[in-house]
Amino acid sequence: MKLRKMLWVVGILGLFLQLSTNLGTAGAYSNPTIHNAENVDGAERVKKVTVVSIPGLSFLELRPEQLAGLPHFKRLTESGAVGAMNIRTANRSMRDVYTSLGAGEPAAGVAEAQTFAAKEIRHGVPASELMNRYTGLPDGNRTSPPEEDALLVPDLAMIKRFNKEQAYGVGVLGDLLNMYGIHRSVFGSSDLGRGLHLEQKQLRRYAPLMLMDSNGIVDKGALGDDAATVIVDRPYGTSTHYAHLTSLWEERQQPSITLIEWGDLYRLYSDRTHYDQDRFNEIKGNVLREMDQWLGQIMKEVHPGQDSLWMFSPEVNGEAARAKLYLSPILHYTAGSTGEILVSESTRRNGVVTFQDFTSTLLSEFKIPIPIGQVGIPLTSARVSGGLAALLQDQSSMQMIYRSRPYLLYPFASYEMAVLLVSLLYIVWMKRKGSAWTGWGKTALRSTKVIRTLLLSLLTAPVVMLMMGWLAAPLTALLGISVAIIVQVIAFIVSSLSLAWILESCSQTKTMIWLGVGTAAVIMLDTCTGAHAMKHSVLGYDPMIGARYYGIGNEYMGVLIGALVLGTTAALQRRFAAADAGAEAWAPGRAAQAAVCAVFLLVTACLAAPSLGANAGGALSAAVAFGVAGAQCFAGVRWRELRLGRGSALLAALLALGVGALWLLNSADSPAAFARESHVGRAFHALRAGQFDQIGHLIERKLRMNVHLLRASVWSKVLITSLFVMAVLVLRPRGRLRVWQHKNPYWMYGFSANMIGAIAALLLNDSGIVAAATLIVFVAVPMLLLRLRELSYTEAK
Template sequence: MKLKMTGYFVGIFLFLLELSTSAYGFEAQNERSIHKTMPDKQVTIISISGLSFMELKSEQLDVLPHLRQMIEQGAIGAMNIRTANRTMRDVYVSMGAGEPTVGLTDLQAFEADEMWQGTLIPKLRERYIGRNVGDNSLQLNPDSLIVPDIARLLKVNAKKAYGPGMLGDFLKAYGIQRTVIASGEESHISSVDGDKVRRYSPLMLMDSNGFVDKGVLGRGVLTAAVDRPFGVTTDYAEMLALLGKREPSSVYLIEFADLYRLYADKEHYPEARFQELKTQILLEMDQWFGQWMSAMKDQESLWLFSPEVHNEAARGKMYLAPLVHYTRMSQGGLLVSESTRRPGVVTMQDFTSTLMDECHIPLPAGLSGLPLSTSLKANALGDLQQELSSIQMIYRSRPLLLYPFVTCEMVVLLVSLFYVMWVRSGRFPWRRTVRTLLYALLVAPAVMLILGLITVPLTKVLGIDNSILLLIGLFIGGSLLLSAALERRSLFTSMIWLAYGTAGIIMMDACIGSPAMKYAVLGYDPMIGARYYGIGNEYMGVMIGALVLGVTAALQRRGRPVLRGLGPVAAFLLVTVCLAAPSLGANAGGALSAAVAFGVAGVHCFAGDRWRELRLGRGAALLTALLALGFGALWLLNSADSPAAAARESHVGRAFHALRAGQFDQIGYLIERKLRMNVHLLRASAWSKVLITSLFVMAVLVLRPRGRLRVWKAENPYWMYGFSANMIGAIAALLLNDSGIVAAATMIIFVAVPMLLLRLQELETTLKTAEE
């Protein structure tokens, strides 16, 4: 009866939680002006390679009035353009595919009447592809652009859901003309000068046959200029003239490369001359913007983005690139994406989906990007710049704080193991220091999370560099102070407070929109697109491990399960369902891992003696049932029929859509991607070393002295059940998450450290007994 009442309570709580978060989603939606378009939409996309947010600072925009107008009256966002190789060719191909895709260094686009290595481009393509493949009418069009080596690009990306050319195929199918005008060359000579050719922008609008309807590349829009980098500059007047006559339904991609060429040639210039040229280039582009914006019609849409930030921005860890949308009807604000749920931060896949939405093209199933919308906001650029400073500060803090901490974890674990195994004489000197350091490993994630709350104000007041130093000092000091306070109390009391407190802080933060996790060093990483919302794998492992430890420590201290597990079961259910809830982020692997860890802990603690020895058959049946329950919770909360998913769909919900539509190839690709990521992290991530170190420490403690495990089971049975549940949960997290190494490492710490503390307590008890 009590268990049933617990279920009702949890159900009501979650229903109210979903309503509150769903209401937030509806409210935000009403505040946005969704980009709906009129028929015969004309879209112009301006790509400025080398542009970053460094060029959009207020003092710079003071001399760029038209760019300022575009930003203030339009909508601005920071776009994640990270790809596997961090090159603009990958960005262009990825935008054309609607998903992260790999480009090729020597793959270029050409005008139909050009030659390459003595061969006409149509003939070169015919050599590779054959005569009867593709659109023959386009092959004969002298204005078209051709990627002759398209077959090699498609072969490299054969396992993608749609692959290169997806965007171009849909634009072509819906009768929308595609035109690319690009000035990316580093030479005004013929395209035979191969080392100077940079023809990557057409890869965004080409179809899967390697064709773009119309285009002008390189020499057609370049003019010789001896005083400019590489002796060339963009012919802005010619670019404007080429845009004069447009089809009623068309997408134009305009690439300006003067800024890129300047940074590529920077080493030859003194700083004063470099800044003079940079200002001149930006002014020329700004004048062109003004001419084009004044000629725009009501149905026209203008986008501006950067496919690659320049080297100075990259060195400063400013990897997010500007994305601006402008129409004559714009009112100013931030670009908003449901893919990131973070105003102002968007993905390049969102941009692709938005272009298709603007052209009234139904989005195909399986695209990860979602159409962008605009949240009306005054001073949007200023607020976004402040947000980017905080993101930049956290990104730069990681190698200075997180990586040394991971190394410290391994050192403390090994030193503590040596201490409890081999120190045998005297009064165990430094034991309080060792115990304090072990507690510090457990409190550190909570301290990192709490510090996320002060990241933004710190950055505003102190700037990035000073904030990093203060953040590191506060982390070290806060962790040691909390650890020293816990060390003075009894082991089980300390574990209960620490574990419940850690799990509670993470859960509370997630339920109110993750204001701390957004800026925590162990939290999200928008720079690389690791995760934008919900509970990430790092804190998922911490929360599950801490909650299991806290519950079993409380049961162990009381000596029997109080209220037959009413409170623990309610906590387990609440955390599992919240990990599955779409409005809180829907961490699918986390929900399944929680179902396994909590289920095993619950069975051990409350199901009676018969289930405490899980033999192979019974254990397999239990794990299967727990995974089925976890999957069922994900399905109920994230499927299309769920009210929660209808209000705010997550990436898990989109995966269920693909499953229901029978797109098993996409599910298979998703699983393969997760496995590849785990294999990569196993070799490259420092967390894999933490996991291995923890397993080694645990193995030594169990095997030496012989029979120790049997003694612990007799004296601390509930805590041993918690250790077992966390071990099995860590294995589940490792197998069920795309960065499972991280989740398993953060979870297993809540086994290795308590085992060391338990052994240390035994040694102290033995010493006291001997003295008496």
């Protein structure tokens, strides 16, 4: 297949597939469609739900030595269900988190869009009048003006306008609660100051954004001076009026949801620079003990079978952020509950949940059906002993992964680019020296060995990183995070180079077989046994940023496809060379064809299966790469030089087969999806429900993500460097490609398949840059090694 035509075909089909495979997720950002709305009145629901929000709380405050002096916090962690919630937003701010919780999707708050009581005066005008002026309420959307104790967001239009560009709705949670007759209240705020005019205060009134409806209204609330009291020795001379908030909470209606924000810890960290460490620790201890006292009061009033208490933090404090502890504590308590850990099917990792799950869970507390398109799955819990201790240990592992990336992953990407360019320059230099190079003797041999070893280390590095994942948790527990990172970096460098040095002594074909098949086998083994190594690998998951929680990530998806295609075609090339016959005189036997096709099918199925790889873009990319490799290796001479029409038909058929496999494996009736459903399965459910709106924006968002990564990600530079190296090798000298096709046909079939697979991965994934970069290395490095072997005047390896 001619490369230029193939690129056009894959590009056109890829754009078409982006449209077809993502129809299902389009409804994720449209107005909610309610299932079973006729059951509104008869739905059984928890009568009263209380959510306590503590901005600035982190897992640093929940360590055993801290809990020793906080008996009610300790009781909550021991008898309730504990979890770590990903609250990562664009700005890492609580206004974004509250807005996102209210939308059930990532959304952005606006600093100027504050909340006010209807009776409050702003700019000399009551907030209710401003609300009417800016939004036109009351109007057809509401039959009567808001109550005097209601909370209003007059600048709601700013929030909607800011999020409209990203197609995220706001106020979905409040709309659903209001629709089902659930009374919504918000008490408390994190204002920096008290007793001043509104224009003079530093307002931090973002909590109502979580429960407001799409009109920017919360049924009842108390903010600002109504929720604070003067204490001169506290930050900003202000403290939460706990007694007053508790009395308001006790008056809540049924059914109701009440959000209480305790802002003292946030105020303390906002004023951190004015205190020395001893004074800061003293005030922090007082604040936490005061919170603990009132937490005990609330827990005492939680009635069995009727009340539910949640606690979380919308923003961790600066100390936790510097330690890279970005996950927020989330705890759930009901009367009579025992020690448990929160479980989320969105993450499939005990204790780790998403804020979308929390939104869906609050709806499920009242037995409100989850709207089509909402990606969050209601949380459950599992009974464990020492749940908090296990979660803190897992946090340390996740913390080490996040902190290791700047020291390991990004330098490795730079190392990849440097080795590729240095190797290319070395080859160009060798070619120019010509026969004079033979006079260098041992120096020539040593230099070539060094370059080959460095190139092979690029292929050994991914599997070494994966296997190091099995050691990450023990190292962290034994040595601590800082020392464990240093040990990991040293172990990675030594292991990658040592393995490369050992493989360098083998023949090139045998080396590619071992590397390709071995790497793919290790990835598949880990995936099929719970992905324990991938969970703790620097090249695997990163729960701190919420990139992926289960399945095969795009990094290792690219490695898996590239390595397997390289290994299988290298094995076929070895048989071809041993046969000492032309390409037309030798062909793989039926047994070899069946074995290779079976492996390709199994790996594709693994990527598509919701309980294993759960990577839709990866499954489609694998179908394309493996299908092209199989057609060129086994389908006869005419498939080795595909014309435009035949190539288009082949790619269309492969993509159709990939989509069909995804549909079968992720449908509700599939045995593979029976135990647990993936995000792909939910997308297909949305497709079946007819959520076709906003398709254009969805595709635009995906393209924008890849464009952003192309500019910002280090992997884009790896991809560009690899393509540059390949282009130079193919174009200089002219005709080199034809020579390789004649002497090493199966190598070239593998290169062609991996190249097309990389293009498919780029087009079919949100972060396709990463997958394409890790996959294309399995083309660039073998091509450099082939050219080195040709130019070397030593004995061919």
